[in-house]
Amino acid sequence: MSGPSGDTFRERAGLALKDGELRANFRRAMDGLMGKRAAQFADADEWQRLRGLGESIRRRALSKLPDLLEQLEENLTNNGITVHWAETVEDANQIVLGILREKNAKTVVKGKSMVSEEMHLNDFLGRHGIRALEADLGEYIVQMAGETPSHIIMPAIHKNRKQIARLFKDRIDGFTYTEDAKEMTAAARAELRREFYEADAGLSGVNFAVAETGTLCLVENEGNGRMCTTVPPLHIAVTGIDKVVEKLEDVPPLFSLLTRSATGQPVTTYFNMISGPRSATDRDGPEEVHLILLDNGRTRIYADAETRRSLQCIRCGACMNHCPVYTRVGGHAYGGIYPGPIGKILTPQIDGIGQYGDLPSASSLCNACVEVCPVKIPIAQVLVRLRDEAAGHCSRPSVKESGAKKSTVQDMVWSGWKWMHESPGAYKFMSGVLTKTGNLTPAAAPLLKEWTSVRSKPKFAKKTLHQLAKEKGLADE
């Protein structure tokens, strides 16, 4: 199973909703994650003050972004880390390839990195004869299955243990079929140990890049991130330009919000702060460390004050864990790299409204994501903005391919609706007609059938409110 296929969110969601196994896998996972997160923030006062602090740190960093990126570059360079800038994923891929070729590297072990997913880096390196192996257990499973992550924190959350056991049986030499998670984990450990030991390079993402000290912070539980950034002689980190924070003291509150929001853990097993390659006196660690700062549409998102707030994200995934839509359709239905509510605002902005203009409408605007966001991103507000952008109704459009979903029919219907409600005579006439003929309209009529395919057809009353009021003797003023 490679997730629901189809060209649009609507098609993929339809297929996902009919997949009972997929729905059960997500339902179980999301219920568990919501419960664990709630337990972490039982103290409402602490939660409100901590998220207020988190929001202020992210907004402050964005307000000074160009200066902080320059400061980060200067301090990383002073620490011996080489900084590269890439405007597009193509440029970033070429930079990675160039660094690897310089070192004649043939194999790369990878820690979890969503930016490398944005780059489709594994496929790119594969086409150039370099093997990239995912080392996070969830990513390892997803890569083995030839799939993409369905969740930004737990990539293999769409699979159950039986599906993983069958995959391991097919793909790992000498694996004896078992559905025991400990034995499956042990099998992956044994395979990957050898890979860490032999790899020519390690690649990772970045959770926070600290401008003040020139430090790259990585958050993880498994130790694969430490392996990738410690054992091979070369470490390449890739990150979006939005991940910078101003001060070292900004890191602990964000780290606390991240782990507690993401998986309901008070802390992860490892918090790894890298401020340089192996020094003259160190005995281990990579001899070279590179950081690639990727734009890929982020400067465009930054240009508008409303969409800029999308860049506050610290990638905890709480919005998807609490989303009634995500829980039912799973991550692959969204089609982009980032699923769930944050994906619904990031993907159309990064990849364009043309392909992803339907995502902002895949929401009831219930606000669950906004309630749990640890840095207070106004996701619902940005969703509405993107709907306006998609329909070509934005007074100051700024999003890529704005207006790509403009529909003349839809615009005419709304114009008619507006005219009718502004004109008392027309309103009286139309409502009168509908009391007589409304119930004769077939459920499958154009414009109505989309609604009635999953809902009962509304039933029109025999008399309008105006007529009823008149009969009661109320004056029509």
Add this chain to the structure above:
Amino acid sequence: MSSARDNILARLRKSDPSGDLPGSDFSVMEEKTWTAEEKIERLIAMMSAVNTELHKTTEAGWPDLVAELLKQREIDSLLIGTNNRLMDRLQGAWHGKGDAPDIRLYDRSYEDERAEVFAAPAALTTTRGGIAETGSLIVWPDAAEPRLLSLAPPVHIALLEADRLHNTFWQAMMAEGWKNGLPTNALLISGPSKTADIEQELTYGVHGPKELIVLIIEG
């Protein structure tokens, strides 16, 4: 690639978001405090909850405890760095005991020693301190105690001096002025390596140590 750099910075500088510069109220980070005794108990509770084994011991008693813990696991060698204090203490306590574990040293560069480091069944390190709030060890690897000691061997034994416990991560970095000089690698370690990537079932010992044993040295 300087043009990419210039283009990105130029695009960012077209906007002026300086009006959106909220102040940051760190009081929620400042006010978490515990007594010395509470800090130890909290650290033990937090780390035990994620499968860490903790023992209270003394400066005189820890070498024998290490020998005993290794014996229980039928491990006959221990990898350490070149920290002189550790070496002196272990050699003093284990000298002349026939069944004491072999002490192996990680004292050359990784390239010369990697086979031995990856094959070592257990390693011992000191720590810079601990964090009560989250149950974390602060580890700053260096030449005397390289990074892989706390990562490659399946058993990691860490010595933690009770009087080096901080309330929170934020308070630790502020009190010690970390921003004025971080090592090439600084770590918080809060348990043995773990994953929940298969059906959210918590499983210990993925890529890092399968066991973390913390010896809290009091007095």
